[in-house]
Amino acid sequence: MTAPSSGRTVRGAARPGARVPAYWAPDGAVALWNDLAAGRSAVESPPASPFPEDVRSAWAVPRFDPRERAVAPRQPVEGYGVFTFPYGPVSMGVPEAGRFDVRTYGERVLELVPRVGYKSRRILASLVGLTPADAGLRVERLAGNFAAAHVSAFLAAAESAAGRAVPSRDAWVRAVAQEVQRIYNHVHVLARLAEAASQNVGLAQAHALAEEMLRVAGATFGHRWMFGALLPGGPVARLGPSDRDRLARTLDRLSEEFESLWEVFQGSRTFVDRIQTTGPVGRDEAEHWGAVGPTLRATGAAWDDRLRVPVVPYDDLFLPVAVESAGDALARLLVRVQEVRSSFLLLEQMLQRWPRAEEAPVDPAPPVGPHRGIGRVESPSGDLVYDVALRDGRVAAVGLRTASDANWPVFAVGMRSQVFTDFHFAWESFGLLFAETDR
Amino acid sequence: MSTWLGRAWARGILTTRYPAAPAADDEAPETGRPPMPTRPLDELAEAPGSCPTGAIGPAAVDQGKCIRCARCRAAGFALTGPVEASGRRRSELVWPGGRPGATVPEAGLAPLGRSVHVFLVDVGSCNACNLEVLALANPYYDATRLGIFFTNSPRHADVLLVVGVPTEEMVEPVWRAYEAMPAPKAVVAVGACPTSGGVFAGNAGLRPGLDAVLPVDRYVPGCPPPPVAILDAILALIGRGRPRAGEA
Numbered sequence: 001m002t003a004p005s006s007g008r009t010v011r012g013a014a015r016p017g018a019r020v021p022a023y024w025a026p027d028g029a030v031a032l033w034n035d036l037a038a039g040r041s042a043v044e045s046p047p048a049s050p051f052p053e054d055v056r057s058a059w060a061v062p063r064f065d066p067r068e069r070a071v072a073p074r075q076p077v078e079g080y081g082v083f084t085f086p087y088g089p090v091s092m093g094v095p096e097a098g099r100f101d102v103r104t105y106g107e108r109v110l111e112l113v114p115r116v117g118y119k120s121r122r123i124l125a126s127l128v129g130l131t132p133a134d135a136g137l138r139v140e141r142l143a144g145n146f147a148a149a150h151v152s153a154f155l156a157a158a159e160s161a162a163g164r165a166v167p168s169r170d171a172w173v174r175a176v177a178q179e180v181q182r183i184y185n186h187v188h189v190l191a192r193l194a195e196a197a198s199q200n201v202g203l204a205q206a207h208a209l210a211e212e213m214l215r216v217a218g219a220t221f222g223h224r225w226m227f228g229a230l231l232p233g234g235p236v237a238r239l240g241p242s243d244r245d246r247l248a249r250t251l252d253r254l255s256e257e258f259e260s261l262w263e264v265f266q267g268s269r270t271f272v273d274r275i276q277t278t279g280p281v282g283r284d285e286a287e288h289w290g291a292v293g294p295t296l297r298a299t300g301a302a303w304d305d306r307l308r309v310p311v312v313p314y315d316d317l318f319l320p321v322a323v324e325s326a327g328d329a330l331a332r333l334l335v336r337v338q339e340v341r342s343s344f345l346l347l348e349q350m351l352q353r354w355p356r357a358e359e360a361p362v363d364p365a366p367p368v369g370p371h372r373g374i375g376r377v378e379s380p381s382g383d384l385v386y387d388v389a390l391r392d393g394r395v396a397a398v399g400l401r402t403a404s405d406a407n408w409p410v411f412a413v414g415m416r417s418q419v420f421t422d423f424h425f426a427w428e429s430f431g432l433l434f435a436e437t438d439r
Numbered sequence: 440m441s442t443w444l445g446r447a448w449a450r451g452i453l454t455t456r457y458p459a460a461p462a463a464d465d466e467a468p469e470t471g472r473p474p475m476p477t478r479p480l481d482e483l484a485e486a487p488g489s490c491p492t493g494a495i496g497p498a499a500v501d502q503g504k505c506i507r508c509a510r511c512r513a514a515g516f517a518l519t520g521p522v523e524a525s526g527r528r529r530s531e532l533v534w535p536g537g538r539p540g541a542t543v544p545e546a547g548l549a550p551l552g553r554s555v556h557v558f559l560v561d562v563g564s565c566n567a568c569n570l571e572v573l574a575l576a577n578p579y580y581d582a583t584r585l586g587i588f589f590t591n592s593p594r595h596a597d598v599l600l601v602v603g604v605p606t607e608e609m610v611e612p613v614w615r616a617y618e619a620m621p622a623p624k625a626v627v628a629v630g631a632c633p634t635s636g637g638v639f640a641g642n643a644g645l646r647p648g649l650d651a652v653l654p655v656d657r658y659v660p661g662c663p664p665p666p667v668a669i670l671d672a673i674l675a676l677i678g679r680g681r682p683r684a685g686e687a
């Protein structure tokens with residue numbers, strides 16, 4: 001299930017003035033990609049979809065795969081001395097394979113076009129015909145630092161497609177894994193911002209805290225990135241009574257560690273000055289382009305899948321939703337800081353209420369078509385949706401919309417009229433992954 | 440500033456003793472280590488079928504293909520092998536009988552000397568390998584104490600650390616980065632992806648491994664390899680790694 005086919009073109013939705021509500025971000029994004037696709041050749045021709053084009057539901061997810069190599073609203077700029085500066089795909093500043101074309105006349109960014117597709121590993125097509133457990137090994141390696149979110153969403157979709165109830169414990173283990181990984185990723189963003197601001201002492205300490213989160217994952221799930229731990233036959237999550245006590249104590253210490261670290265960051269004027277007003281995105285722009293996750297919440301919209309699509313165990317936990325209003329890199333960081341706190345809080349609640357995890361199996365979400373299900377989770381960078389169809393218990397087709405897919409155009413808009421020296425602050429604050437788009 | 444220093448003082452020294460001491464459990468959790476048969480391979484009849492990447496053969500285990508998914512535990516394997524599992528040639532990662540094979544010692548890249556500058560190139564990774572390489576800079580591993588420095592340009596690099604399975608689109612960029620490096624230079628394939636294609640081996644449009652693109656000097660198995668294993672591979676390249684089976 002890839003690439004917008006001609007029958008699914010919804011070109012009109014992204015025209016200037018047409019407001020796309022944030023929760024319909026998938027449609028906004030599809031419209032955008034359709035526009036961009038005009039005149040561009042896809043990297044590879046999409047395999048035929050087994051579904052009629054009109055399969056829709058309340059949770060409708062467009063079936064597309066952004067093979068197009070540019071993901072940004074185009075606003076061609078010409079003028080005296082304007083040139084294109086290609087940044088990437090090999091650079092240490094962005095340690096992933098991807099490129100940015102920067103239109104500039106020297107310092108100010110007039111237009112920024114992210115170029116994706118360099119590391120397209122053709123993963124989705126390769127899932128067809130595998131059992132969900134085997135496909136899961138590839139899904140978690142689609143974006144390694146978001147593995148827990150990807151695998152949880154994929155498995156939820158597959159379970160919904162199969163109509164198979166999930167053991168309650170599995171649902172809880174997935175939630176613990178996701179929250180641990182969310183803390184890691186948010187702290188990692190803090191470390192990268194500190195690096196961009198040359199806050200070397202802060203960088204070292206944030207980097208150390210991120211490493212501690214990886215070690216927590218390693219000790220609890222047998223894998224620093226939790227690969228395999230949420231799949232049958234993989235490393236078994238160690239969450240017995242004594243493990244839970246130890247984990248709770250470690251998390252307690254790390255949460256205090258985080259607070260004292262953030263207090264010092266907060267007091268650093270040079271650091272705060274660098275990210276304040278950097279890469280600003282207005283609420284209108286965020287909703288128009290279909291922003292998700294901390295990027296959306298930093299503009300004042302209180303959308304969090306953990307609250308809007310409550311599944312076990314989130315339906316039973318207290319989760320304060322993090323919202324900021326300024327829409328700049330600082331606001332996005334403040335949202336992440338609050339989310340680190342709320343994730344520690346969620347973990348504490350889950351560990352306290354663990355006996356409930358041993359209760360009755362959880363019903364899967366209702367299927368959205370014959371043998372076809374949707375799985376939707378809040379990944380560290382935002383709303384992540386998997387759309388999985390099964391045939392005879394094996395994967396027949398997979399579609400997905402990642403947070404990065406949704407946020408590329410928002411990043412491009414946020415970079416307009418910024419100076420290029422601000423690039424890294426803006427880039428890190430969005431938490432975008434080329435790996436999530438190049439699949 | 441005093442607050443920063445106060446915090447640092449209160450935390451004390453975090454840095455690992457590796458490579459002076461062997462890797463600790465928290466540095467290399469279960470899946471950070473290669474799978475080893477608990478009985479002779481030919482007694483584990485059902486083993487080959489249980490491996491999703493075909494790493495387990497009837498007479499040998501190809502660590503370069505292994506993605507450390509731990510499924511072979513049911514067939515009598517345990518992920519308990521040495522962290523120092525990297526090899527100079529692809530064949531050194533194929534362990535006869537499931538044990539590290541004996542290899543003939545040969546001169547490493549001695550001309551590189553005792554300190555190296557490394558440059559990271561992603562040719563199609565899932566980002567976990569990138570982050571494990573970057574983790575070498577954190578206070579727990581502090582690669583600078585061993586004379587390993589990250590550089591921002593391939594023109595200043597001695598060692599190219601390549602992560603990910605080479606996609607068609609990245610063949611030219613990685614080759615150009617390699618060409619830009621001054622000699623003597625070395626290439627390290629970090630992880631199962633550049634070593635064998637890993638879990639993505641056989642996907643359309645992917646090169647079967649990095650050695651189809653560049654001359655590779657060292658292969659590091661693992662998916663991803665833990666930072667200590669990457670550290671060891673860089674040190675082994677300049678003759679400073681921990682002693683390992685089969686190498687002088």
Ligand code: SF4
Binds near residue numbers: 494505506508510
């Ligand atoms: S851990 Fe390695 S050898 Fe064992 S089943 Fe997984 S890929 Fe195969």
Ligand code: SF4
Binds near residue numbers: 566568632633
């Ligand atoms: S070897 Fe594994 S962890 Fe590394 S890039 Fe490949 S899939 Fe990701």
